Amino acid sequence: MAKKKNLKAQTYNELCDLLSDRFDRLSNQLKKISQFVLENPNDTALKTTANLAQQIGVQPSSLIRFAQALDYDGFSEVQAIFKERLVKQLPGASENYSERIQGLRKEQSGENKQSLNFLDKFIDINCSALEHLGKDISPNDLEKAIELIKAAESVYILGQRRSFPAAAYMYYGMSQLSIRSYLIDSVGGLLKEQISQLGKNDVLIAITFPKYSENSLSAIRIARERGATIISITDSPISPVVLESDICFYTDVATISGFRSFSATMCLAQTLVINLG
Amino acid sequence: MAKKKNLKAQTYNELCDLLSDRFDRLSNQLKKISQFVLENPNDTALKTTANLAQQIGVQPSSLIRFAQALDYDGFSEVQAIFKERLVKQLPGASENYSERIQGLRKEQSGENKQSLNFLDKFIDINCSALEHLGKDISPNDLEKAIELIKAAESVYILGQRRSFPAAAYMYYGMSQLSIRSYLIDSVGGLLKEQISQLGKNDVLIAITFPKYSENSLSAIRIARERGATIISITDSPISPVVLESDICFYTDVATISGFRSFSATMCLAQTLVINLG
DNA sequence: GCCAAAATGAAATATTTATTCTATATAAAG
DNA sequence: CTTTATATAGAATAAATATTTCATTTTGGC
Numbered sequence: 083m084a085k086k087k088n089l090k091a092q093t094y095n096e097l098c099d100l101l102s103d104r105f106d107r108l109s110n111q112l113k114k115i116s117q118f119v120l121e122n123p124n125d126t127a128l129k130t131t132a133n134l135a136q137q138i139g140v141q142p143s144s145l146i147r148f149a150q151a152l153d154y155d156g157f158s159e160v161q162a163i164f165k166e167r168l169v170k171q172l173p174g175a176s177e178n179y180s181e182r183i184q185g186l187r188k189e190q191s192g193e194n195k196q197s198l199n200f201l202d203k204f205i206d207i208n209c210s211a212l213e214h215l216g217k218d219i220s221p222n223d224l225e226k227a228i229e230l231i232k233a234a235e236s237v238y239i240l241g242q243r244r245s246f247p248a249a250a251y252m253y254y255g256m257s258q259l260s261i262r263s264y265l266i267d268s269v270g271g272l273l274k275e276q277i278s279q280l281g282k283n284d285v286l287i288a289i290t291f292p293k294y295s296e297n298s299l300s301a302i303r304i305a306r307e308r309g310a311t312i313i314s315i316t317d318s319p320i321s322p323v324v325l326e327s328d329i330c331f332y333t334d335v336a337t338i339s340g341f342r343s344f345s346a347t348m349c350l351a352q353t354l355v356i357n358l359g
Numbered sequence: 360m361a362k363k364k365n366l367k368a369q370t371y372n373e374l375c376d377l378l379s380d381r382f383d384r385l386s387n388q389l390k391k392i393s394q395f396v397l398e399n400p401n402d403t404a405l406k407t408t409a410n411l412a413q414q415i416g417v418q419p420s421s422l423i424r425f426a427q428a429l430d431y432d433g434f435s436e437v438q439a440i441f442k443e444r445l446v447k448q449l450p451g452a453s454e455n456y457s458e459r460i461q462g463l464r465k466e467q468s469g470e471n472k473q474s475l476n477f478l479d480k481f482i483d484i485n486c487s488a489l490e491h492l493g494k495d496i497s498p499n500d501l502e503k504a505i506e507l508i509k510a511a512e513s514v515y516i517l518g519q520r521r522s523f524p525a526a527a528y529m530y531y532g533m534s535q536l537s538i539r540s541y542l543i544d545s546v547g548g549l550l551k552e553q554i555s556q557l558g559k560n561d562v563l564i565a566i567t568f569p570k571y572s573e574n575s576l577s578a579i580r581i582a583r584e585r586g587a588t589i590i591s592i593t594d595s596p597i598s599p600v601v602l603e604s605d606i607c608f609y610t611d612v613a614t615i616s617g618f619r620s621f622s623a624t625m626c627l628a629q630t631l632v633i634n635l636g
Numbered sequence: 637g638c639c640a641a642a643a644t645g646a647a648a649t650a651t652t653t654a655t656t657c658t659a660t661a662t663a664a665a666g
Numbered sequence: 667c668t669t670t671a672t673a674t675a676g677a678a679t680a681a682a683t684a685t686t687t688c689a690t691t692t693t694g695g696c
Contacts, residue, residue, distance in 0.1 A: 109673060124446045128404075131654055141675055146655055156655065158682095168445060169401045201496060201630045205489045208626050212482045212489075217447075219478060220372060244531055247524040251621065254521055269546065318397045319375035320382040320390075332375070344528065344629070345622045349485050352621065353478045386643055408684060418645055423685055433685065435652095 090153050094123075094167040097160070100152055108151060111140050115148045119164070127164035131157055208345035214334040215346040227313050227329045228357045234285035234311065237263040238277070241289035242298050248289050248315070248347045255355035266301070277301045282309030289315045289351075290323050291342065302326050315347060367430050371400075371444040374437075377429055385428060388417050392425045396441070404441035408434055485622035488611040492623040495609060504590050504606050505634045511562035511588065514540040515554070518566035519575050525566050525592070525624045532632035543578070554578045559586030566592045566628075567600050568619065579603050592624060 091097045101116055108116060118138045119126040126134065135142040149157040231237055237256060241249025246267070253265035266276045280286060286305040290298045299322060306312060306326050314327040317334075324330050333346040368374045378393055385393060395415045396403040403411065412419040426434040508514055514533060518526025523544070530542035543553045557563060563582040567575045576599060583589060583603050591604040601607050610623040 111674065128442050128446065130652080132652090142653090143655075143657095143676085144674070147673090158654070165405050169405065200633050201501065201627075202493060204626050204630050204633075205493045208622060209486050209489050212485055212622070216479060216482045224478065244528075246531065247528040247625075250527055251521075251524040254523065318394075319379040320393055320397065321379075324379040330379075344625050345485060345489070348524075348621050348625060349481050350478075353481050356477050356481075388644070407682080409682090419683090420646085420685075420687095421644070424643085435684070 090159070092163070094163055094170075097152070097163055104152070111144050112148050112151055114138060115140060115144060119160075123164050123167060127161060127168045204343070207343045211334040211343045211346040212349055215349060218332060218334070219350065223329050223331065224353070224357075227331075227354060230311050230313065230329070231261075231285050231287075231354070231358055235262070235281070235283040236279075236285075237261060238266055238280055238284060238286045238305070238310075239263060239289075240266040240277075240286060240298060240301055242268065242295045244342065245289040245291055245298075245347075248344065248351050249287075251348060252287060252351045252355055255352065256358065259355070259359045261358060268297070273297055273301055274304070277304050278308070280305045280308050280310040285311045285313060287313050287315070287354075288323060288327070289347065290321065291317050292321075294322055299323065315350060367436070369440070371440055371447075374429070374440055381429065385425075388421045389425050389428055391415060392417060392421060396437075400441050400444060404438060404445045481620070484620045488620045488623040489626055491611040492626060495611070496627065500606050500608065501630070501634075504608075504631060507588050507590065507606070508538075508562055508564075508631070508635055512539070512558070512560040513556075514538060514562050514564060515543055515557055515582070515587075516540060516564045516566075517543045517554075517575060517578055519545065519550075519572045521619065522566040522568055522575075522624075525621065525628050526564075528625060529564060529566075529628045529632055532629065533635065536632070536636045538635060545574070550574055550578060551581070554581050555585075557582045557585050557587040562588045562590060564590050564592070564631075565600060565604070566624065567598065568594050569598075571599055576600065592627060 091100045098120070101120070105113065105116055115138055118134075122137075125137065129137070131142040131145050135145055145157045149155070149160045152160070154160055239249045239252045239256075241247075249265060250267075253263055256263040264276070264279070266273060268276070277286075286302070288298065288302050288305075290302075302312060302314075302323055303326060312327045312329075314321075314323045314330045315333060316323050316330060318332055319330075331350055333350055334343070368377045375397075378397070382390065382393055392415055395411075399414075402414065406414070408419045408422050412422055422434045426432070426437045429437070431437055516526045516529050516533075518524075526542060527544075530540055533540040541553070541556070543550060545553070554563075563579070565575065565579050565582075567579075579589060579591075579600055580603060589604045589606075591598075591600045591607045592610060593600050593607065595609055596607075598607075608627055610627055611620070
């Protein structure tokens with residue numbers, strides 16, 4: 083057998099190494115491409131060969147030659163690596179972050195305990211949920227929500243079951259700020275009665291996640307009928323509460339073993355409260 | 360002119376709004392697709408129609424129908440929006456997450472709104488609190504706590520004031536797991552009476568932060584006198600509860616404007632609960 | 637329970653996109 | 667200066683991918 087074939091670089095980092103290695107021996111155009119792809123990894127991941135070629139100022143065929151000079155069959159293979167990088171870098175799989183934690187864990191506990199794995203996973207999930215939060219919350223909505231709450235006569239906070247802790251936090255925070263607020267806690271099964279206190283100068287902050295409790299949904303409907311302003315925190319644009327709400331925030335509820343991450347929701351809750359103060 | 364043409368949703372947020380609006384009127388398959396794309400925006404951005412269709416469990420043509428139901432000409436237009444979202448999230452080569460977040464924020468809101476700064480700061484604080492958590496929690500303590508809880512006849516959970524949300528979460532989680540658990544909520548001012556239920560085969564999980572409420576402290580003392588096992592979550596080794604506790608976890612409660620980050624505490628709470636399941 | 641309308645699946649087609657091929661230009665060696 | 671090898675552009679082709687069409691199933695109204 084003539085020669086053992088070089089295994090292609092599979093990850094972004096390997097690709098980087100390969101490039102530093104061969105850069106000097108590449109032709110002018112291929113150097114140009116190298117520089118571009120390293121400086122514009124996102125474009126490289128998402129655009130078509132024709133597009134990229136134009137942007138770089140080379141022919142599409144040069145992109146293929148570039149890939150082949152790096153031992154790939156075609157440019158698509160290179161692009162796949164950039165795509166992978168794009169999602170890996172995203173919250174949740176952020177190489178720095180996860181790797182850092184995992185490395186740390188390994189070194190400090192050789193025993194690899196189950197409970198620690200869960201802790202790590204949770205930290206990871208919560209962190210990525212937080213990162214998403216920053217990106218997905220619309221600045222305008224946040225401002226608007228704060229204005230509405232400030233203008234309200236009273237603020238009612240609704241969160242049943244898993245959403246109750248977040249609701250309880252908001253209630254605590256607002257009380258500290260001497261905002262006239264009420265926690266709808268269903269004590270004594272009096273949810274409907276509690277909701278009926280709401281008037282048209284009041285704001286209802288409703289926190290709901292799947293599976294949306296029928297109690298919460300009907301409470302929101304009642305509040306709406308009574309003319310209250312409704313600010314919701316829920317999981318997605320297709321949650322049943324969205325259409326009933328004046329403003330809606332979506333928080334990422336990544337799940338692990340059927341349980342949901344709460345950090346993003348809590349963080350948003352805190353942000354709202356603090357901006358009132 | 361026959362009819363004013365609807366302008367297509369151009370951004371991810373607009374697309375979300377559109378989906379909330381029309382979701383109810385979509386057919387089953389189209390609903391399925393809606394859910395998927397909202398839950399898997401990255402896949403939606405990067406994969407081919409055939410791929411996605413298979414993953415969702417529909418025909419490729421349904422994806423096009425989905426796009427058309429949202430006034431687009433084809434699925435490619437939808438995908439373009441998801442692609443845009445994907446890169447908007449990532450300002451260039453990412454350093455660590457806080458820098459990333461800060462960079463992002465600056466660029467997308469020239470107006471530099473106060474509320475956003477708070478959101479960013481919070482995200483940042485919560486993320487580092489989580490990171491610390493991973494480093495600070497002792498594997499042995501975690502294991503031991505889990506064993507103790509598993510062995511307990513009943514679990515009582517105490518958290519007053521700011522600690523109440525975390526306590527409420529643990530109560531919720533344990534109830535889901537059919538663990539015999541009680542939330543000491545002081546309803547009706549009956550804290551002492553609630554605590555007096557504790558016996559020597561029970562575990563008290565006490566969550567306390569400065570300034571440690573006198574109620575909580577005396578509750579812990581009573582529980583101890585009655586021979587219960589005490590697992591605490593508190594802020595530091597010099598917290599007054601440490602000496603009363605069998606196991607003690609410290610969570611980082613970074614503060615901003617006098618308010619405290621809760622993520623680490625919540626995360627630890629979740630980890631404990633899940634390891635019981 | 638029947639009919640019309642809507643939704644879906646599956647294959648056919650159109651379009652886009654990647655890759656190869658060929659001619660031309662450029663650089664290096666004799 | 668010529669020759670040979672290499673690099674590049676641009677067009678041609680192949681492959682992948684999106685979209686349309688049509689047959690079949692399902693749904694909802696009478």
